[in-house]
Amino acid sequence: MPDVHFASDNNAGVHPDILAALTSANQGHVPGYGDDEYTQRAERAFRALLGDDARVFFAFNGTGANVVALAAGLRPYQSVICPEAAHLAVDECGAYERFAGAKLIDVPVENGKLTPDDVERRMRGIGDQHHVQPGAISISQSTEVGTVYTVAELRALGEVARKSDLLFHVDGARLANAAVALGVDLRTLLLETGVDVCTFGGTKNGLMFGEAIVFPKYHPAVDALLYTRKQGMQLASKMRFVAVQFEALLHDDLWRRNAAQANAMARLLAARLRDLDDVVQLAYPVEANGVFAVLPLDAVEPLQRERRFYMWDAQRGVARWMTAWDTTEQDVHTFADAVWRIAPPQKRVPTKVDA
Ligand SMILES: Cc1ncc(COP(=O)(O)O)c(C=O)c1O
Structure with a gap:
């Protein structure tokens, strides 16, 4: 991992x-x-x-x-x-x-x-x-x-x-x-x-x-x-x-700079997922450093096999993804790519990420 x-x-x-x-x-x-x-x-x-x-x-x-x-x-x-x-x-x-x-x-x-x-x-x-x-x-x-x-x-x-x-x-x-x-x-x-x-x-x-x-x-x-x-x-x-x-x-x-980085990375992750919104929807507005995404239930386990995260509400398929002061853009892209790969492709809208 x-x-x-x-x-x-x-x-x-x-x-x-x-x-x-x-x-x-x-x-x-x-x-x-x-x-x-x-x-x-x-x-x-x-x-x-x-x-x-x-x-x-x-x-x-x-x-x-x-x-x-x-x-x-x-x-x-x-x-x-x-x-x-x-x-x-x-x-x-x-x-x-x-x-x-x-x-x-x-x-x-x-x-x-x-x-x-x-x-x-x-x-x-x-x-x-x-x-x-x-x-x-x-x-x-x-x-x-x-x-x-x-x-x-x-x-x-x-x-x-x-x-x-x-x-x-x-x-x-x-x-x-x-x-x-x-x-x-x-x-x-x-x-x-x-x-x-x-x-x-x-x-x-x-x-x-x-x-x-x-x-x-x-x-x-x-x-x-x-x-x-x-x-x-x-x-x-x-x-x-x-x-x-x-x-x-x-x-x-430093407290503000660290928090700003975490918040910016959550916004970036949300932006990457927004392209996926016929499959992955956001459960709550992304306003700080957490992204709560509603996943197709059959995508949860495969994604958790690859990436460590908690389910906020397992029944509804709501995953909790937190960013931190040290999260980088590259980290976000790698993570979002995994979500893209694992969420059922047949339901996806083709975008530049698929190209
Ligand atoms: C909202 C909130 N309050 C307080 C805490 C403090 O927890 P801890 O006792 O683990 O430092 C946490 C940690 O997850 C939290 O998310």
Whole structure:
């Protein structure tokens, strides 16, 4: 099988600048648990993007970052309203429910996106001692199906969160891809939209490991985060090695450049498939670094024998193809050629690729 596949953006390696940063931090002794120069510099780099009131906490992984961020803001009798395909709800093995002992209310949505109306319809039983009390909304930006909330959509969610006294949490495992797709900076994406706390993904965007939990401005949950992070086993003793990676990622817009490459390669893959659209259709708009294609069912297995990827919805034949910071045009063409070869030729429209 080719080295580069399209199974997940976390299947990619580490960006050379990040590896260099890790090596540069590998000198001498420094205090542990974040009380070091590297961590302070990385925090400053975030504040340079968001303003002096921003607070940042580094964590090992995305699941842990989501869980401890939400647990910092909520009581066990409060629920989190999220889309039904949220990573938090389906891909974290019930970590939040176990750790926080609290309920997720997962809502069927279109194109992976929660709407204010979805939220308002779940604001039930407020003040009733028999009912769990809605405490937060959690969305992913970009979403699990590769779509991106517009700034206006985020603002509307922020507004409903503020009005209903809900914590507005964003799972930003792919926040960089969304920022680049929208062409906006972090202030616009987070501060102007009323996001209370988000994760800022590193692992999928060129880091060896590491995610940041970001409060764009003061929120009372900040005061609990130090403790939920430690209880949640997300506090690194050798923090400098997480922090220095973020410092390098934010330096000279590497986070944006990496995400831009991944997004561009998803667009290219979608463009190559569009020629095939009597056979292969896109299940969701391609807005970030994921392409979700509906394959003829008899093409799935042969393609998976040649290329590694996951099925998003095996019954409907929806394949999930993710691009990463290191995906090249050549990788995309080789992959698209395989799709062309394997999707039933008799149903194809002849194009230049067949010629
Ligand atoms: C939307 C989303 N959130 C969070 C994560 C974080 O996962 P992990 O705990 O594997 O770092 C992922 C990884 O696949 C993801 O896709």
